Amino acid sequence: MHSSLRPFFSQAGLRHGARAALPAFPGFIMFSAAFGTAAAQKGLSLAEAMGLSAFVYAGASQMVGLEVWQQVWTPTTILTIMTVTAVVNARMILLGATVQPWLRHEPMARNLLNLFLITEAGWLVGTRYYNEGGRDVGVLLGAALILWIVWQIATIVGFFAGALVPEPKTFGLDFVMPIFFSVMLVPLWKGARPALPWLVAGAVSFVTHALLPGYGYIVAGALAGVIAGMLIE
Template sequence: MDDTSSSRVRFTRAGFFEGARVMVPMMPGMCLFGLAFGAAAAQKGFSALEAALSSGLIFAGLAQMIALEGWTTNWTVGGLFALALLTFTVNMRHLLMAASMRPWLGPLPPYKSYPTLFFLADNNWAATMRYYTQGGRDVGFFVGSGAFTWVMWTLSSVAGQVIGGGLPDPKAVAIDLVVPAFFIAMLVPNWRGRRELVGWGVAAVVSVGASFLVPGWWFIFIGALSGAIAGGFTDD
């Protein structure tokens, strides 16, 4: 992906490595997350290769963890459909995340822009949007941050599977706290003032309330949608 005809969009090696460098402080928490997934995968009977393929091809940590909770050796059509719907719901946020990058990636031809979205993850999206709002236009930053995250996520998942069988219940060593801590760490740098309290606050309150009222993982979708609507009215 070389320079395009648009002067606003470019891809450089320096941008690629800068994106990877920015991700380094986030890697300890993300690798713990990967270890937790690998360990859980081992307890579900996944081999190291299967854990690697899951993380390498799907590259969606939260959806992978949620899918593992419902994993079974005896699948039915209904069970597969429910799992697909669940993971789709959890990952719907990526539609909005990708859409938010259109003003930047839009000038690129589809055969260049769409493959780069494979590397879209929560942590590098947050860092990339901060980079963009500060005037950065090097697509290499996004690809580099995502590629580095992908490599570390896959390697840590395999390591977790290898260690996996010997880990106790994740809650016993507080690994279950890795996910919320990871997302909080990504949110903090994107705080832009008190106006954020409306959208973030509504999302938090509604999702917690929905988790007690609605079975399954629908509280994630309900909370996100509520926060987005509230934030949209606040912006207007």
């Protein structure tokens, strides 16, 4: 019998996490297929597109990376794409920090795999499970693995059938992921005061996006939320 307080790992947890991630599939499929389409139109080879999906594995960063993609690379363009990817993905630092209490007793190899595969959707699945008293780390990894696999498959489909993939906004499919995030956040609600950092982060992101070009609004919102949370606590 596992302690309800001590984290553990099981294959049953892997299966549970994979099932819990099912609602995120439509958004993942549409986003990664759209990336595959854009990559093909940009002139990337299938290997290059799959390399980005497999190792960068972050929709926003992959799309931004395509904007600065060059057929002939120089040290400057390499530095540019590295910087842009790092800035857009900086939010992952916060996700990794929040799961530290859950993963701190895990083997290093499994920790590295969990943190490499973490996404907002997988994090929401795992955090909801953890806050409900669950401690099976397999849930976090199961959700992460199945989402990564779905991302790779949909990238391939988008690459080869991109011209046939309709514009997601035409059917409102661009709202799938925001709706998924919103629904998964509901169980995390613990009152107005703890939710203030969410409000601050959203407001700062919105204002920054309206006033400044680029993708700094993501970092600005994240930092504002962290600062707000520290001040409230």
